[in-house]
Amino acid sequence: MGFKLGKQSRARLVNVHPALVRVVERAIQISKQDFMVLEGVRSIEQCYINYGKGRTPAQCIAAHVPVRYAQPHLPKVTWLKNPLASKHCVQADSYGHAVDLVPYPVDWSDLKKFDAIAAAMLAAALELGVSIRWGADWDRDGIRRERGESDSPHFEI
Numbered sequence: 461m462g463f464k465l466g467k468q469s470r471a472r473l474v475n476v477h478p479a480l481v482r483v484v485e486r487a488i489q490i491s492k493q494d495f496m497v498l499e500g501v502r503s504i505e506q507c508y509i510n511y512g513k514g515r516t517p518a519q520c521i522a523a524h525v526p527v528r529y530a531q532p533h534l535p536k537v538t539w540l541k542n543p544l545a546s547k548h549c550v551q552a553d554s555y556g557h558a559v560d561l562v563p564y565p566v567d568w569s570d571l572k573k574f575d576a577i578a579a580a581m582l583a584a585a586l587e588l589g590v591s592i593r594w595g596a597d598w599d600r601d602g603i604r605r606e607r608g609e610s611d612s613p614h615f616e617i
Contacts, residue, residue, distance in 0.1 A: 462491060465497065472498070472559075473497055473559070474501070475500065475555055476555060476559060477553070477556065477617055479617060480615070480616075480617050482590070483581060483588055484497065484581070487580040491577060491580035494563070494564040495577045496561070496564045497561060498562045498613060499548065499560040500548070500558075500560075501556035502548035502556070504549070507544055507546055510546075511529065511543035512531050513531050513534040513536055513537045514536030515536070517532075523542065558614060558616035558617075560613040560614050560615075562577075571605075574613065575596075578594050581615050593615070595609065595610075595614030595615070596611060
C-alpha cells in the first residue's frame with residue numbers, strides 16, 4: 461500500500477486542473493517517497509511577492525508589479541518576465557496548471573527524494589495519458605538539473 465495525501469495537501473489542490481490532480485493522486489499511491497503538496501494555485505499577490513525577490517523597484521515597475529514587492533537583497537525565485545505567466549496562476553480554463561511537491565518530511569537538501577517524487581509523477585502521468593513537465597528537466601531530455609533546470613518541486617501540464 462502506498463502513501464496518501466494529507467488534508468492540507470488536498471486543500472492545496474483546490475482549483476488545480478483535474479488532470480494534474482489525478483496525476484498527483486496516482487503518484488502518491490505508487491511513490492517510494494512520501495510527499496506533500498507545497499503549493500497549487502497562487503494568488504496574484506503571491507506571484508508579485510515571488511517576482512519581487514531579487515529585483516529592484518525599477519524592475520518591478522517595468523513588470524507592472526507594485527514597488528512594495530521589490531526585495532533586491534533576496535535571491536531570485538522566478539525568472540519569468542511576466543510575474544503572472546506562472547502556471548500556478550489561474551489559466552484561461554479557470555484552473556492552475558502547476559503544483560510544487562516536496563518530500564515529507566520536508567528535506568530541501570536531498571535531491572534523491574525529489575527525484576523519487578519525479579519518478580512517481582512521470583510514471584503516473586504516462587499511465588494516465590497526461591503530458592507533464594518537471595522543473596528539474598524543463599526540456600524533457602532526461603538530463604536533470606542542467607543549464608538552470610533547478611526547480612525540483614515543480615510539475616506542470
